[in-house]
Amino acid sequence: MRVTFVIYEDFQVLDLTGPHEVFGHAGGYDLRVVAPAAGPVRSSGGLPMHAAHGVADVPPDGVETLVVAGGRGVDAARRDAALVGWIADAARHARRVASVCSGVFLLGAAGLLDGRRVTTHWAREEQLRREHPEAAVDCDPIFVRDGRLWTSAGVTAGIDLALALVEDDRGRDAAHAAARELVMFLRRPGSQSQFSVPLWSRQPESDPIRAAVAAVQADPGARHALGDLADRAGLSPRHLQRRFAAELGVPPAAYVERVRVEAARRALAEGDEPVEALARRLGFGTGETLRRVFHRRLGVAPADYRNRFRGTREDA
Incomplete structure (x- = not known):
């Protein structure tokens, strides 16, 4: 060849x-x-x-x-x-x-x-x-x-x-x-996207914000309301909101949503988990919420996203 x-x-x-x-x-x-x-x-x-x-x-x-x-x-x-x-x-x-x-x-x-x-x-x-x-x-x-x-x-x-x-x-x-x-992934994690978390997000500068970010990335589907993240960071909710936006360029709620979207994209591309179950596991609550978020951020429904990415390798 x-x-x-x-x-x-x-x-x-x-x-x-x-x-x-x-x-x-x-x-x-x-x-x-x-x-x-x-x-x-x-x-x-x-x-x-x-x-x-x-x-x-x-x-x-x-x-x-x-x-x-x-x-x-x-x-x-x-x-x-x-x-x-x-x-x-x-x-x-x-x-x-x-x-x-x-x-x-x-x-x-x-x-x-x-x-x-x-x-x-x-x-x-x-x-x-x-x-x-x-x-x-x-x-x-x-x-x-x-x-x-x-x-x-x-x-x-x-x-x-x-x-x-x-x-x-x-x-x-x-x-x-x-x-x-070559010590490479055959399918690198998140390989469906050029815009995985390390690319679109700034890195936190302080230990309290690092702790909050690490918690979100470790388990996107857990409770990550402002008060929960403030507790993990050891800051008041108002102080966390201000520091988080200053260091990462986005407020905590927007960051959490984007990390969850990234996790959903990986799951849709790499597995067959039903959309409703995936939405519950990743903190969206319902499949309808996940669909709304996908349409707002990506302009496509979760099921269509799954079909589109799989087609990049299977279309003849």
């Missing part, structure tokens, strides 16, 4: 090396790196990588799996007519086409996003929506599969994507073995 990586000046080096290591540890893959011209290619961090092939040297009909790296150089790269044309030709012959992070913009320049559900790094979501209204942009998942087109979020998400491609080729056991070798 052959995997062809596309890089260019100022590409993100981990977009190449992360997936390359996954395929290398899985074994059985013929890996090659292609650039606009063969030779050294500077990454955005300054680390040079060697491309053994230029696009003019690689017949597009010899590409089986195509993986396009992202990086800050992607905007210049998509103005390279020869590179974009080669990607478009290779995509017509490839069994699968994938992008990491902002590499999706090169796929867009090659005309490959029409009617497709895709993702990218959260910081470029609005740009992707604006420049490619023909695509259905969903920047919640770590990666998205739409038929033979696979796209992923930023940087390390390329590793998740590569593990899923290995699983698609050779089954769960082979992908799991590669993940263990």
